[in-house]
Amino acid sequence: MKRFIAPVLAVLFIGACAHKEEAPVVAAPPPPAPTKAQAVLKTAAKGSKVKGMVHFxxxxxxxxxxxxxxxxxxxxxxxxxxxxxxxxxxxxxxxGHFNPSGKKHGAATAEERHVGDLGNLMADRKGKGNTTITMKGSLSGPEGIIGKSIIVHKNKDDMKSQPAGNAGPRDACGVIEAM
Incomplete structure (x- = not known):
């Protein structure tokens, strides 16, 4: 009996220690940050006709x-x-206004302003607001705007009243989504 136990134990021991070398797992690089986004506006009030798109x-x-x-x-x-x-x-x-830095409300070009302060959108005599503005910021990251909403208010932003510029009710809203 002793003759059979030693070879069996040796085979078991060697088999238990043998392992297959696996190739290291290499993580795929993160996808590039989006460079374009959009928001489709919908209206708040029944009877309101505000609609449109905002591209970023x-x-x-x-x-x-x-x-x-x-x-x-x-x-x-x-x-x-x-x-x-x-x-x-x-x-x-x-x-409220997107304000990750905890600043006071202000004009879109002011040093002291919320990230979300874009100023006033001017509607022409036909009620159209087709314009282009440029703001400092990013679509993604800690101060990124993707996943936030964009609001068109019923009235003018006075650029000074805290915390939101006294612009009145929210007339239209759209969620900012990556394209």
């Missing part, structure tokens, strides 16, 4: 914002990126 293109640390909006009353309308990407009911679901 990121290049060299800036975002070009192109608006194609109609159905507004002629004149200026507060225009902001809000912190939550939800457009329900009267659009208060979108939260």
């Amino acid at each position: 293109t990121e290049e060299n640390g800036e975002i070009k914002v192109e608006t194609m909006i109609e159905g507004m009353k002629p004149g200026p309308h507060g225009f902001h990126i809000h912190e939550v990407g939800t457009c329900e009911g009267d659009f208060t679901s979108a939260g």
Whole structure:
């Protein structure tokens, strides 16, 4: 019996120690950050005719914002990126202005401003707001705007009232989505 136990134990021991060398797992590089996004606007109030699209293109640390909006009353309308990407009911679901740096509300060109402060969108006498503005920022990352919402307000942003410029009710809202 002793003769059979030793070879069997040796085979078991050697088999247990043998292992196959596996190739290291190499992670795929992360996908490139999006450079384009859009928001399709919907209206808050029954009877309102505000509708349109907003396109965003990121290049060299800036975002070009192109608006194609109609159905507004002629004149200026507060225009902001809000912190939550939800457009329900009267659009208060979108939260306040997107402000990851904790700054005061201001004009789109001011040093002290929310990331989401875009100034006023001007509607012509036919109620159309087709314009292009450029803002500092990014579509993705900690201060990125993808997943946030964009709001067109019923009234003019006065650029000074805190915390939101006294621009009145939210007239239209769209969630900013990568393209």
